[in-house]
Amino acid sequence: xxxxxxxxxxxxxxxxxxxxxxxxxxxxxxxxxxxxxxxxxxxxxxxxxxxxxxxxxxxxxxxxxxxxxxxxxxxxxxxxxxxxxxxxxxxxxxxxxxxxxxxxxxxxxxxxxxxxxxxxxxxxxxxxxxxxxxxxxxxxxxxxxxxxxxxxxxxxxxxxxxxxxxxxxxxxxxxxxxxxxxxxxxxxxxxxxxxxxxxxxxxxxxxxxxxxxxxxxxxxxxxxxxxxxxxxxxxxxxxxxxxxxxxxxxxxxxxxxxxxxxxxxxxxxxxxxxxxxxxxxxxxxxxxxxxxxxxxxxxxxxxxxxxxxxxxxxxxxxxxxxxxxxxxxxxxxxxxxxxxxxxxxxx
Amino acid sequence: xxxxxxxxxxxxxxxxxxxxxxxxxxxxxxxxxxxxxxxxxxxxxxxxxxxxxxxxxxxxxxxxxxxxxxxxxxxxxxxxxxxxxxxxxxxxxxxxxxxxxxxxxxxxxxxxxxxxxxxxxxxxxxxxxxxxxxxxxxxxxxxxxxxxxxxxxxxxxxxxxxxxxxxxxxxxxxxxxxxxxxxxxxxxxxxxxxxxxxxxxxxxxxxxxxxxxxxxxxxxxxxxxxxxxxxxxxxxxxxxxxxxxxxxxxxxxxxxxxxxxxxxxxxxxxxxxxxxxxxxxxxxxxxxxxxxxxxxxxxxxxxxxxxxxxxxxxxxxxxxxxxxxxxxxxxxxxxxxxxxxxxxxxx
DNA sequence: TTGAAAGCGATACCAA
DNA sequence: TTGGTATCGCTTTCAA
Numbered sequence: 224x225x226x227x228x229x230x231x232x233x234x235x236x237x238x239x240x241x242x243x244x245x246x247x248x249x250x251x252x253x254x255x256x257x258x259x260x261x262x263x264x265x266x267x268x269x270x271x272x273x274x275x276x277x278x279x280x281x282x283x284x285x286x287x288x289x290x291x292x293x294x295x296x297x298x299x300x301x302x303x304x305x306x307x308x309x310x311x312x313x314x315x316x317x318x319x320x321x322x323x324x325x326x327x328x329x330x331x332x333x334x335x336x337x338x339x340x341x342x343x344x345x346x347x348x349x350x351x352x353x354x355x356x357x358x359x360x361x362x363x364x365x366x367x368x369x370x371x372x373x374x375x376x377x378x379x380x381x382x383x384x385x386x387x388x389x390x391x392x393x394x395x396x397x398x399x400x401x402x403x404x405x406x407x408x409x410x411x412x413x414x415x416x417x418x419x420x421x422x423x424x425x426x427x428x429x430x431x432x433x434x435x436x437x438x439x440x441x442x443x444x445x446x447x448x449x450x451x452x453x454x455x456x457x458x459x460x461x462x463x464x465x466x467x468x469x470x471x472x473x474x475x476x477x478x479x480x481x482x483x484x485x486x487x488x489x490x491x492x493x494x495x496x497x498x499x500x501x502x503x504x505x506x507x508x509x510x511x512x513x514x515x516x517x518x519x520x521x522x523x524x525x526x527x528x529x530x531x532x533x534x535x536x537x538x539x540x541x542x543x544x545x546x547x548x549x550x551x552x553x554x555x556x557x558x559x560x561x562x563x564x565x566x567x568x569x570x
Numbered sequence: 571x572x573x574x575x576x577x578x579x580x581x582x583x584x585x586x587x588x589x590x591x592x593x594x595x596x597x598x599x600x601x602x603x604x605x606x607x608x609x610x611x612x613x614x615x616x617x618x619x620x621x622x623x624x625x626x627x628x629x630x631x632x633x634x635x636x637x638x639x640x641x642x643x644x645x646x647x648x649x650x651x652x653x654x655x656x657x658x659x660x661x662x663x664x665x666x667x668x669x670x671x672x673x674x675x676x677x678x679x680x681x682x683x684x685x686x687x688x689x690x691x692x693x694x695x696x697x698x699x700x701x702x703x704x705x706x707x708x709x710x711x712x713x714x715x716x717x718x719x720x721x722x723x724x725x726x727x728x729x730x731x732x733x734x735x736x737x738x739x740x741x742x743x744x745x746x747x748x749x750x751x752x753x754x755x756x757x758x759x760x761x762x763x764x765x766x767x768x769x770x771x772x773x774x775x776x777x778x779x780x781x782x783x784x785x786x787x788x789x790x791x792x793x794x795x796x797x798x799x800x801x802x803x804x805x806x807x808x809x810x811x812x813x814x815x816x817x818x819x820x821x822x823x824x825x826x827x828x829x830x831x832x833x834x835x836x837x838x839x840x841x842x843x844x845x846x847x848x849x850x851x852x853x854x855x856x857x858x859x860x861x862x863x864x865x866x867x868x869x870x871x872x873x874x875x876x877x878x879x880x881x882x883x884x885x886x887x888x889x890x891x892x893x894x895x896x897x898x899x900x901x902x903x904x905x906x907x908x909x910x911x912x913x914x915x916x917x
Numbered sequence: 918t919t920g921a922a923a924g925c926g927a928t929a930c931c932a933a
Numbered sequence: 934t935t936g937g938t939a940t941c942g943c944t945t946t947c948a949a
Contacts, residue, residue: 278926280624
């Protein structure tokens with residue numbers, strides 16, 4: 224271990240080239256002979272050389288830092304968020320960027336704007352985007368490139384990656400109708416989330432409703448707080464509304480626990496009597512129930528990776544989104560909670 | 571909004587002082603007359619001045635960045651981790667530091683060492699520390715100050731903040747014995763976690779066992795996978811082992827769902843027949859059950875704040891931990907799942 | 918209490 | 934294809 228860190232000048236000296244040649248060899252922004260490049264690389268590894276990040280930033284006017292605006296609150300089985308963050312950090316690192324955390328909620332667009340204007344980050348990843356989100360305006364005013372994870376109601380030409388709720392709910396309904404189901408209910412997130420303009424709640428509701436209507440089926444959706452207790456109650460209400468329902472799609476991880484409990488307590492077997500399909504879940508939740516749930520997983524890792532990639536693409540060209548917006552479906556993971564409609568209930 | 575960012579030189583000119591005086595006024599590292607300071611501040615706000623982070627780092631040899639080594643995997647109701655991360659990021663920011671994410675698992679000590687040696691961060695926060703963790707050695711070799719969240723088996727003079735499992739399990743047992751309970755079981759994390767050297771599993775087990783023995787009571791602990799199904803099974807086994815048990819302490823959020831289900835399915839009412847005390851939980855989980863659980867919350871936010879503060883203290887003095895190690899108990903949150911021993915079962 | 922100036926370690930322009 | 938060098942914006946030593 225060297226007592227003091229080697230500089231680019233040291234490398235140049237050892238490789239018998241000029242400082243600038245070393246710089247160009249490293250950045251590959253100017254042709255360098257294979258031979259000299261080899262000498263440089265040898266010198267670098269002999270000295271254990273690493274580019275000084277601060278000097279690079281100062282000279283190049285780029286921080287090589289991406290900021291992730293990280294929602295402070297939150298409860299839930301955070302599997303998806305964790306996956307997302309880890310994947311984003313990893314992708315950034317592999318691309319030569321650091322991912323820093325800016326812990327700001329939807330109300331702190333002022334702070335966001337300040338930090339962004341200081342040029343602390345080359346680009347920003349905005350999580351938990353609301354349908355009408357003030358932070359979007361703040362970032363635009365600050366003039367910092369950013370990519371949304373999720374999306375506002377109007378996306379204009381903003382860069383974003385999001386779950387494709389239309390496709391996911393359509394796939395869910397299709398999967399169940401293929402099994403013969405027609406009376407399919409939908410258990411959504413909470414009323415509160417809807418009122419806050421939480422995109423998934425609104426988009427999944429619309430997607431489910433459209434998918435049902437398209438097939439001439441009657442949608443039956445319910446909003447539900449995030450607790451097993453609320454899930455039990457909601458399941459009761461759904462059964463009260465339609466005692467003959469044969470399937471329920473849930474998009475509420477915690478409440479789903481209550482759904483299965485309520486069905487069991489009524490001696491309705493899963494999936495013999497009622498099929499349960501949990502959508503937009505995180506890995507592992509399916510295995511937490513008996514029988515293991517059939518699920519459609521939120522692609523947390525993919526969102527993280529693609530979010531960073533979209534943002535980096537933005538930085539390259541500087542202007543309008545160079546990558547198309549990304550919408551990912553939730554892939555189906557077969558489980559034991561869905562099955563064909565019981566013959567006696569078929570009509 | 572200024573087209574180009576103001577520099578310190580601009581501020582100096584406008585305030586009629588030298589560049590260095592501005593610098594000293596900002597860092598408060600040399601006396602500056604109130605009058606001149608006022609002029610400087612006026613100039614700064616007029617220009618909307620912000621210190622350039624890269625230039626500062628280059629000249630001062632400090633990055634003003636703290637790295638958080640972030641475990642890639644993980645499932646669980648991540649409430650505590652999320653709280654921790656948000657709190658750490660916030661505390662860092664308020665202290666003039668950025669928090670960056672280094673997504674490395676316990677097996678990637680090599681990568682950690684490389685990054686650390688490049689001086690990318692002034693200090694490191696190490697999460698999810700194992701009892702015998704190779705990353706600790708890597709960080710020591712890299713010569714970067716670091717604070718552990720959790721702790722190795724031997725802490726020597728390392729800096730750390732952790733949950734006080736001894737105190738928490740003691741408090742849990744005391745709370746239940748005060749209610750008259752004597753037959754108190756403990757449902758722990760998984761066998762796998764124990765074998766991986768996961769500190770909480772080991773320390774809570776020991777703490778519970780000691781607390782029981784100290785009172786002349788017989789400990790009855792069981793390891794349990796993280797799923798409601800495993801929780802049901804484990805609860806069954808506990809009841810098979812001691813049909814007369816009147817209370818169970820759980821430290822396994824997901825499994826606890828199964829515990830309550832199993833008790834209900836046996837017509838054992840909570841808390842009339844059996845008390846359930848969930849320890850080291852995250853906010854919100856208590857409310858997810860019926861009745862709402864009595865819990866002892868993991869102090870996620872406090873750990874984040876204190877972890878950063880300990881690390882910053884380390885940076886100040888440079889050498890051995892200047893702050894004492896921090897051990898935090900989990901405060902009790904009263905709920906509806908614990909009560910006195912039923913009279914007929916008292917002996 | 919204040920000022921002048923020498924770095925910090927890269928990038929990127931201008932020449933050769 | 935390579936070299937020389939001005940420059941980025943700040944910290945900090947040395948003088949006044």
